[in-house]
Amino acid sequence: MLTEKEIHDVPETQLDMSRLPQHIAIIMDGNGRWAQARGMERAAGHVEGVTTVRRITEECSRLGIGYLTLYAFSTENWNRPQAEVDALMHLIATAIERETPDLIKNNVRLRVIGDRSRMPADTLARLERCVRDTSGGSGLTLVLAISYSSRWEITDAARRIAAEAAAGRLDPASITDDTVARNLATAFMPDPDLLIRTGGDMRVSNFLLWQIAYSEIYITDIYWPDFNAYDLRRAISDYQSRQRRFGLTGEQVQ
Ligand code: IPE
Ligand code: IPE
Ligand code: MG
Numbered sequence: 631m632l633t634e635k636e637i638h639d640v641p642e643t644q645l646d647m648s649r650l651p652q653h654i655a656i657i658m659d660g661n662g663r664w665a666q667a668r669g670m671e672r673a674a675g676h677v678e679g680v681t682t683v684r685r686i687t688e689e690c691s692r693l694g695i696g697y698l699t700l701y702a703f704s705t706e707n708w709n710r711p712q713a714e715v716d717a718l719m720h721l722i723a724t725a726i727e728r729e730t731p732d733l734i735k736n737n738v739r740l741r742v743i744g745d746r747s748r749m750p751a752d753t754l755a756r757l758e759r760c761v762r763d764t765s766g767g768s769g770l771t772l773v774l775a776i777s778y779s780s781r782w783e784i785t786d787a788a789r790r791i792a793a794e795a796a797a798g799r800l801d802p803a804s805i806t807d808d809t810v811a812r813n814l815a816t817a818f819m820p821d822p823d824l825l826i827r828t829g830g831d832m833r834v835s836n837f838l839l840w841q842i843a844y845s846e847i848y849i850t851d852i853y854w855p856d857f858n859a860y861d862l863r864r865a866i867s868d869y870q871s872r873q874r875r876f877g878l879t880g881e882q883v884q
Contacts, residue, residue, distance in 0.1 A: 644867050645693075651823035651869055653697040654690065655845070657837055658682070660829030660853030667853075673717045678855035680725045689859040691736050691770045693866075697819050698772050699743075701837050705779035708748065722776065723753040730760045739767030743815035744778035745786075771819065778815070780839035787813035816841055824869045826862075828854045846872050 658679060665675030683700060690698045703718055726740075733740060740760050749757075757776070790813050794800035800809075811817060821841040825834075830851040834842065848865045850857070875883050 645863060646870050647694075649870055650693060650695060651846075651866065652695070653699065653820050653822045654695055654824045654826065654866075655699040655701070655822035655838055655842070656686070657701045657825070657827040657829075657835060658854040658857075659827060659831060659835075661855060663829065664853035664855045672714060673721075675853075675855055676718055676721055680721060682854055682857050683725070684729065685858060686862055687733075687738065687770070687772055688736070689862050691738060695770060697822075698770060699775060699816075699819075699822065699838070700773070701775045701778070701835075703744070703776045703778070704836055705745065705777060705782050706836065708777070719750050719753045722774075723750075723756045726756050726760045730763055733760070733764050733772070734767070737767045737769035738764060739769070739771045740764045741771060741773045741818070742776055743773060743783070744776040745782055746777070748777045773816075773819065775837070779836040781836055783815050784810075784840060786815075810840070814840060821845065824848060824865065826850070826865050828852050828857050844874065844876055846874065 661675030661679040662672040663675070664678065665672050668674075686700075687698060702722065707718070708715060740757075742757050742761060746754055757774070787810060791800065791805065791809060795802050795805075816838070821843070822838065822845045825838070825842050825845040825847045827834075827847075827849045830849065832849055838845075846869050848868055850861060850865070852861055873880060873883065
């Protein structure tokens with residue numbers, strides 16, 4: 631582990647501030663393993679993970695990143711033991727309540743994507759209050775993916791597009807990929823430039839499947855509670871070393 635001083639000694643000069651990713655998405659994984667490695671309950675890892683959310687949100691804000699999307703709870707996570715689900719929902723609600731004043735102070739705007747119909751009323755109410763109270767923020771947009779899965783989102787979009795067509799308001803022949811994108815929960819933001827996964831697993835676990843078509847992927851073994859500002863800058867630096875070709879040849883994009 632780096633000390634606070636060492637973290638701040640990793641200079642931004644490593645980064646090209648004119649080529650920062652506009653949107654960073656993170657699969658925050660490894661809370662349970664972090665706790666278990668210390669002989670603690672999994673829930674303790676989730677509590678520690680909230681500290682990392684704060685740290686990484688602050689760093690993204692400071693760097694001037696436009697959008698930060700955090701995968702906090704997946705559709706499949708509803709199938710975990712009820713006690714863990716309850717602990718996570720409670721943790722989300724209390725963290726949001728506690729952090730709202732600082733989000734406002736730091737000019738952060740909160741958005742939530744996911745299936746609201748499955749969230750406990752109290753958690754949903756606090757999230758929606760925070761979204762409303764931070765709606766004037768003109769800095770970082772922090773997007774929490776809660777009760778979210780890409781297949782839920784795409785299915786939901788398909789249902790709405792089909793309803794429009796059935797009502798005669800939309801010609802199926804006129805549907806383009808833009809029609810689909812506009813019906814996704816993420817319609818208000820650009821696709822992620824950089825997708826980070828902590829905890830070392832090389833998979834996307836039903837996260838932003840449509841939107842990451844051309845995202846640069848960065849996977850680190852570090853567990854989410856240990857992930858810090860230095861690690862984030864390292865991921866961004868790695869991102870900046872890549873040539874994004876979008877299907878073209880290297881010569882074409884140079
Ligand atoms: C990620 O940590 C947080 C959530 C999925 C809510 P995990 O709880 O999945 O931690 P591991 O992967 O079991 O270590
Ligand atoms: C992905 O982590 C979901 C979140 C980080 C919220 P999981 O721990 O649920 O993913 P799998 O089960 O290892 O694929
Ligand atoms: Mg996990």
